[in-house]
Amino acid sequence: MKQNQTQNEPKIQRCKRCKKRARMEEVNLCPFCYEKKCKEIEKEYEQSKQLFRKWYLRRDWLVLDTESTGGGREDEIIEIGITDAEGAILFESLVKPSQPIPKRTTDIHGITDEMVQDAPTWSEIWPEVGSIIQGKTVLMYASDADIMMIRRTCKKYQLPLISYDPRCVMKMYKQLHRDERFVSLTRALEQKEIEYIPSHRATSDCEGLRLLVLSIGAQLMEEG
Template sequence: MTRLDDIGLDREALRRHLAELNQPNEKAAAALAELENVPHPAQAVLDQFLNWATDPRLAVLDTETTGLHAGDQVIEIAMVDAYGRTLINQRVRPTFPVPAEATAIHGITDEDLKDCPTFDQIWPRLKELLWNHNVVIYNASYDLARMRDTLNATMPDWKQGESGPSEMLLAWRALCKRTECVMEAYAPIYGDWSSWHGSYRWARLSAACAERGVDTSDLKAHSALDDARATLRLIQATAELTPEGLPWIGREEEA
């Protein structure tokens, strides 16, 4: 049997050696410190909501429309500011009758709209609000597309300038580029990962609010003003989350 003395180590030296093995060396300690300083993957997601919740120039926009497809028009539009104050809450008359299936969703009829202004008539006021706020929308691509379709229907020449794109079109493109989508930002927080698509599925506004415990009992679904208010409340509630409550973000490959 080999003894410790036979390999040139005494018990005290071996004890010290084993103790050293359990202590991180300089490189390991530096790597550990660097690792501890790396933000949690969920932090960037939550920072977006914190930025919105603390932005005094924030405005939340929502619309109701004649339908869900290309060519459908806005018939109600609303915006609230960072403090929940109403900036605009306006119904508008489309260039064609409201389909029954759309009325079944939001309850708005042709009779409700017969004395309302058209979209081009409210555009100067709306444009100022859009240009002077940092706009967010729950499902931004949809609302912006329907606003564009409504501009096309009520202001057919709005895109064309004297020798190229109009100033209004260039401004519209800039607006679309800087408008942010709350639905897309919330998807990782909702946590419904699709391995097939390699992304998080979007959540309906009502489902997102329910998950966050947002009280919408005083709000009417499919009202532009109330949906804008619900979105603002969702932003505020989400801004209070911590990364530790979202352990799945950054671990999608394990799903």
């Protein structure tokens, strides 16, 4: 026993990865739960790496992004974009909503009431959109928002939902960096030094996400 450590002092816990002192009090976990959490993080990290590699090699996935009137229960989609893994635009359209677009959301994506005045309705475009994504792996950034808006807009217009495989790249990006925080698409592109600035329009965000996925996949393939 070290001279400056008494018998009653707790043993210093050290991280099994870096050997630094593990401060469990900062995450409010006991040593057992902290170790379990670390294992879960490592598992998610490996799963994310495998998927990014797979998507780099097998480019049979799609990218989808939507813009909406807001995030509330009565809000709806006003723009949707879908591209393939090579960047080809499979579908792109503004959508005429049944309500005015609030200024606070126009300030984000720049879409105004005048822009959607002559656009098709969701009922008119959904059959084509559904046929494109049905049965496909569809990558999104912050997918919960897009999935929710698709469901709510379909419900609003009494349209049937279709089956597809949505994947959230924002969540996977967080797991890949073993981080507790989510970052925006713009920030993720900056961190990967990808010279592309998405404009908060649907197909622009699709392209940013596509570049991010392929860049990460290429890096992981080089690392082996």
